[in-house]
Amino acid sequence: MKIKDTRCDIITNTVDNGIIVLNKDLTVIxxxxxxxxxxxxxxxxxxxxxxxxxxxNIDEKRLKRKIITSLKLNSPTFYTPQTNDYLIxxxxxxxxxxxxxxxxxxxxxxxxxxxxxxxxxxIYDVTLLSEINFKLKVAKEELNEKNEELRLxxxxxxxxxxxxxxxxxxxxxxxxxxxxxxxxxxxxINKNFNEIIFDKYICEKSNKNSxxxxxxxDDGSKFSAVINVKDAFINKQIFKILTIIDIEDIxxxxxxxxxxSKLAAMGEMIANIAHQWRQPLNIISITASNIKLKNDLDxxxxxxxxxxxxxxxxxxxxLSNTIDTFNDFxxxxxxxxxxxxxxxxxxxxxxVEDFFRNFNIEIILDLEDNIYVYNVENEFxxxxxxxxxxxxxxxxxxxxxxxxxxxxxxxKKVGNFVEISILDNASGIKADIIDKIFxxxxxxxxxxxxxxxxxxxxxxxxxxxxxxxxxxxxxxxxHNNIVCKGAIFKIxxxxxVD
Numbered sequence: 001m002k003i004k005d006t007r008c009d010i011i012t013n014t015v016d017n018g019i020i021v022l023n024k025d026l027t028v029i030x031x032x033x034x035x036x037x038x039x040x041x042x043x044x045x046x047x048x049x050x051x052x053x054x055x056x057n058i059d060e061k062r063l064k065r066k067i068i069t070s071l072k073l074n075s076p077t078f079y080t081p082q083t084n085d086y087l088i089x090x091x092x093x094x095x096x097x098x099x100x101x102x103x104x105x106x107x108x109x110x111x112x113x114x115x116x117x118x119x120x121x122x123i124y125d126v127t128l129l130s131e132i133n134f135k136l137k138v139a140k141e142e143l144n145e146k147n148e149e150l151r152l153x154x155x156x157x158x159x160x161x162x163x164x165x166x167x168x169x170x171x172x173x174x175x176x177x178x179x180x181x182x183x184x185x186x187x188x189i190n191k192n193f194n195e196i197i198f199d200k201y202i203c204e205k206s207n208k209n210s211x212x213x214x215x216x217x218d219d220g221s222k223f224s225a226v227i228n229v230k231d232a233f234i235n236k237q238i239f240k241i242l243t244i245i246d247i248e249d250i251x252x253x254x255x256x257x258x259x260x261s262k263l264a265a266m267g268e269m270i271a272n273i274a275h276q277w278r279q280p281l282n283i284i285s286i287t288a289s290n291i292k293l294k295n296d297l298d299x300x301x302x303x304x305x306x307x308x309x310x311x312x313x314x315x316x317x318x319l320s321n322t323i324d325t326f327n328d329f330x331x332x333x334x335x336x337x338x339x340x341x342x343x344x345x346x347x348x349x350x351x352v353e354d355f356f357r358n359f360n361i362e363i364i365l366d367l368e369d370n371i372y373v374y375n376v377e378n379e380f381x382x383x384x385x386x387x388x389x390x391x392x393x394x395x396x397x398x399x400x401x402x403x404x405x406x407x408x409x410x411x412k413k414v415g416n417f418v419e420i421s422i423l424d425n426a427s428g429i430k431a432d433i434i435d436k437i438f439x440x441x442x443x444x445x446x447x448x449x450x451x452x453x454x455x456x457x458x459x460x461x462x463x464x465x466x467x468x469x470x471x472x473x474x475x476x477x478x479h480n481n482i483v484c485k486g487a488i489f490k491i492x493x494x495x496x497v498d
Contacts, residue, residue, distance in 0.1 A: 012030070012032045013032050013033040013034075014033075015032075015034065016034065016125075017034060017122055017123055017124045017125065018032065018034050018035045018038070018088075018105075018121075018122070018123030018124075019032040019034070019035070019120060019121070019122060019123070020032075020035065020051070020120070020121040020123070021112060021118055021119070021120055021121075022051065022067065022118070022119055022121060023116070023117055023118055023119075024064065024067050024068060024071065024117045024119075025050070026050050026051050026052060026060065026063065026064065026067075027048065027049065027050055027051075028046050028047050028048065028049060028050075028051050029047065029048075029118060030043075030047065031043040031046050031047055035088075035123070038090045038103070039088060039090060041054060051088075054088075055087075055088050055089065057089065058081075058087065058088075059081060062079070062081075063079065063087075066079045066109050067109060067119050070109045070110065070111050070119050071111050071114055071117055071119065074111050074114060074358075075111070075355075076108050076109065076110040076111075077108070077109045078106075078107070078108055078109070079107040079108070079109050079121075080107070086102050086103060086104060086105040087105055087107050087121070087123060088105075088123070089102050090102060090103040090105075091103075092127065098131075099130070099131045099134050099135070100127060100130065100131065100134075103125055103127050104125070104126050104127040104129075104130035104131075105123050105124065105125065105126060106123075106124040106126045107121060107122065107123055107124075108121070108122040108124075109121055109122075110122065159175060159243045159244060159245050160172070160173065160175040160176035160178075160179045160180070160243065160244040160245075160246075161173045161175070161176060161241065161242070161243055161244075162176050162188065162196065162241075162242040162243075162244070163239055163240070163241055163242075164193055164239065164240040164241075164242065165237065165238075165239055165240075167192055167193040167194075167240070168190050168191070168192060168193075169188050169189050169190060169191045169193075169196075170189070170239075171185075171189075172185055172188050172189075176188065176244065179223075179244060179246055180196070180215075180217055180218075181217050181218070181219055181221065193240070193242075196215070196242070197213075197215070197227070197229075197242070210226050210227065210228040211226070211227060211228075212224065212225070212226050212247070213225060213226075213227055215227075215244065223246055223248050224246075224247050224248055225244050225245060225246055225247060226244075226245045226247055227242065227243065227244050227245070228242075228243045229241070229242050229243075230243075284312050284316065287308050287311050287312050288308075288312065290308065291305065291308050335376070336374055336375050336376055337374070337375075337377060338372055338373075338374045339372065339373065339375070339377040339380075340371070340372055341371045341372065341373055341380075341411055341418055341420065341493075342367040342368075342369075342371055342411060344377060344380055344381055344384070345365075345367065345384055345409060345411070345420070346365070347381070348381045348384045348385050348388070349363055349365075349388070349409070352385060352388055352389070352392075356388075356392055356407075359392065359395070359396060359401065359405070360401050360402075360405055361392060361395055361405045361406070361407060362404075362405065362406050362407070363388075363406075363407050363408075363409065364406055364407070364408040364409070365408075365409055365410075366408065366409070366410035366411075367409070367410065367411045368410075368411050368412045368413060371411055371412075371413060371418050371495070372495075373418055373493050373494065373495065374494075375466045375467075375493060375494075376461075376465050376466060379461045379465050379466065380461070380466065382457070382458075382461060383457075383458045383461045383462055383470075383491070384409075384420075384422075386455065386457065386458045387422045387455075387458060387489050388407060388422065390455060391407045391422065391424040391426060391487075392407075394424060394426035394427075394429075394487070395407075395424060395425070395426045397426070398426045398427045399425065399426055399427070404425065404479070404480070404482070404484075405425065405426075406424065406425050406479060406484075407422065407423070407424045408421075408422070408423040408424075409421070409422050409423075410423075413495055414492075415495075416494065416495050417492050417493060417494060417495050418492070418493045418494075418495045419490060419491070419492055420490070420491040420492075420493070421488055421489070421490050421491075422488070422489045422491075423475065423477065423486055423487075423488040423489075424486040424487060425477075425479065425484035425485065425486040426486050426487065427485050427486065428474035428475075428485050428486055428487050429472065429474060429487050434472065434473070434474070437455050437472065438455050438456055438458075438459040438470075438472075439456060458470065462491055462493075466493060467493075467494060468491060468492050468493040468494070469491070469492045470489065470490070470491050470492075471489070471490050472487055472488065472489050472490070473487070473488060473490075474486070474487055474488075475487070475488045
């Protein structure tokens with residue numbers, strides 16, 4: 001079978017990732033330009049041949065099992081090689097200070113043609129993220145090996161340290177001079193505490209815990225930092241020690257993690273939308289064919305034509321609304337705006353409900369009227385969809401498809417806050433992992449299916465971007481006179497009166 005579609009060919013050959021079309025026997029049907037450039041293997045050389053002939057290191061059984069699973073479930077799956085972090089070996093050349101010799105890859109397998117048993121393999125270059133994770137792991141291991149005597153020296157070299165006496169700088173280290181864009185140490189000596197830290201409440205708060213803030217330099221530039229202020233007794237005198245850690249790099253790494261989570265969510269979303277579009281497109285096709293047939297038979301009257309055109313317009317409007325909702329989800333800006341929480345939840349559910357219904361999952365809404373918040377709308381959508389997908393996976397894992405599967409979403413105002421609850425009947429979360437599910441890269445899915453970033457990014461969105469709180473616990477409840485057990489995620493956000 002050949003793929004011959006000019007538009008498809010243009011798209012697949014211009015995207016910045018590898019695209020392979022395989023059948024279940026691992027015969028290559030399509031091989032895009034991205035792969036030609038990076039592997040040196042032309043499409044004409046590999047198409048219609050078994051991929052194992054070129055890459056014998058591929059785990060044939062695992063790859064075939066993933067392909068069959070994707071075709072049977074009509075759903076994307078994630079493939080991770082067991083012995084390395086790449087499917088096809090692509091050597092990294094002309095890269096300075098590289099950690100890996102081979103390009104690290106994230107692979108998604110999505111069904112393309114169920115009847116002909118074809119799937120699409122999307123290969124993403126995640127070398128940069130893998131290198132960051134590797135370096136972070138190495139740095140953490142090295143840090144843990146240091147004893148307490150060396151820790152003070154390490155802190156002095158890793159952090160900016162400024163010492164105050166009577167709220168005036170008396171000493172500082174080299175990192176502090178560089179971080180605050182000064183030429184020499186004496187440019188900081190005798191500066192007042194509030195010339196460096198403008199928030200007058202910082203001292204009181206940071207004496208208890210390290211806090212995150214933004215520090216503004218004398219030249220107007222600023223950076224995100226974690227600071228801590230401690231009182232110390234030295235030679236019977238009270239000094240104030242300010243430590244500053246620049247976290248701009250960490251913020252950038254967190255953005256990479258957020259992007260990875262978003263891409264994973266987008267992969268599922270595209271599959272959901274494709275599922276939703278099948279029936280409307282079928283309606284349009286049948287209606288158009290019916291008009292043509294009646295016209296050919298001279299049996300097309302005005303009323304029949306109007307009814308058919310009305311149905312086509314109504315169906316295309318539904319497709320357009322789906323695109324608009326998906327576009328809202330994809331927006332990357334983080335500007336706050338006043339939005340209706342219930343409408344946001346309903347729009348988010350429209351992106352997944354048909355796909356969920358395919359798994360016999362019913363979504364029940366219990367929404368209190370007129371709930372508005374002033375916050376980041378599209379990030380809230382991502383958080384809701386992440387939790388819904390988590391509930392879907394738990395139901396598929398723990399509850400038989402013939403049994404009742406429900407997800408209940410409810411909203412209500414509680415004082416000056418909005419409370420959003422998402423409840424499922426998937427038997428709950430095991431006691432030994434319930435406290436870990438918001439940690440990065442922790443996943444209850446099979447190691448080759450989950451990234452472990454969905455719930456971690458959800459907590460970051462709710463706690464940091466939106467200034468709210470999220471919690472989870474197991475609960476028993478009644479549904480249709482049946483006692484059910486599941487997990488309930490509870491989101492609390494500041495309420496905004498319209």
